Amino acid sequence: MDLTSSQHNHLQNELIRELERQEGQKEDEQIVAEIMRRRFFPAFVTYKPWEGFHFAGHEIRITEATDCYGAVVWPSALVLCYFLETNSKQYNLVDKNVIEIGAGTGLVSIVASLLGAVVTATDLPELLGNLQHNVLQNTKLKCKHQPHVKELSWGIELEKNFPRSSCHFDYIMAADVVYHHPFLDELLLTFDHLCKNDTVILWAMKFRLDKENMFVGRFQTVFDLEVLSDFPSLNITLYKAMRKGRMKVRPSKATV
Numbered sequence: 001m002d003l004t005s006s007q008h009n010h011l012q013n014e015l016i017r018e019l020e021r022q023e024g025q026k027e028d029e030q031i032v033a034e035i036m037r038r039r040f041f042p043a044f045v046t047y048k049p050w051e052g053f054h055f056a057g058h059e060i061r062i063t064e065a066t067d068c069y070g071a072v073v074w075p076s077a078l079v080l081c082y083f084l085e086t087n088s089k090q091y092n093l094v095d096k097n098v099i100e101i102g103a104g105t106g107l108v109s110i111v112a113s114l115l116g117a118v119v120t121a122t123d124l125p126e127l128l129g130n131l132q133h134n135v136l137q138n139t140k141l142k143c144k145h146q147p148h149v150k151e152l153s154w155g156i157e158l159e160k161n162f163p164r165s166s167c168h169f170d171y172i173m174a175a176d177v178v179y180h181h182p183f184l185d186e187l188l189l190t191f192d193h194l195c196k197n198d199t200v201i202l203w204a205m206k207f208r209l210d211k212e213n214m215f216v217g218r219f220q221t222v223f224d225l226e227v228l229s230d231f232p233s234l235n236i237t238l239y240k241a242m243r244k245g246r247m248k249v250r251p252s253k254a255t256v
Contacts, residue, residue, distance in 0.1 A: 155186025
């Protein structure tokens with residue numbers, strides 16, 4: 001029996017969608033492979049574990065600690081660093097005020113500094129020693145502006161430490177700040193406090209558990225959210241966000 005016109009169109013559309021899916025999967029795998037090639041390891045066992053990265057025309061060495069979530073470089077940080085480097089014209093960081101929340105080892109802050117930004121790298125007090133070491137080691141005499149390292153416990157004494165009247169950030173950066181922890185309310189409060197009407201949030205999110213994933217919906221009660229890039233093989237999505245009603249429509253998709 002001959003296929004009807006509607007059946008034929010349905011099959012044709014299914015084929016097109018499958019080809020698009022395969023093409024998207026191939027593109028995802030190629031970009032992820034390129035991102036991961038930016039990472040290298042020491043040729044010999046060292047006293048302190050470290051990883052190396054190539055971003056912004058520099059070799060970056062990051063000292064890690066395996067006993068703490070915040071002292072390890074996670075894939076979301078690599079995704080965000082790669083985006084900053086490959087979209088440096090559209091997202092020009094030169095002389096821009098940037099704060100990274102949950103900076104961890106400092107890789108994103110280091111790359112933003114190497115790209116010309118005025119950076120404040122923040123995290124919990126117990127992580128600041130390693131964070132300061134990495135930032136100083138990789139930026140001293142290499143950056144237009146020497147980055148600052150500062151304590152920031154989400155939701156705590158925000159106005160005291162980051163007064164709204166004097167703190168203005170062009171960009172807030174965050175990589176893998178949503179994971180299994182009980183401070184999601186405080187995280188949203190911190191985003192809200194630091195974000196002005198013209199502040200752009202660049203946030204790399206790894207999707208894990210439903211509780212953490214629901215944070216995206218809560219985030220959207222305060223901010224407009226736009227997907228810049230999606231990496232299904234890593235379960236990572238890169239978002240751009242601004243306060244509700246402040247987002248402008250992009251003429252073209254940024255590349256990652």
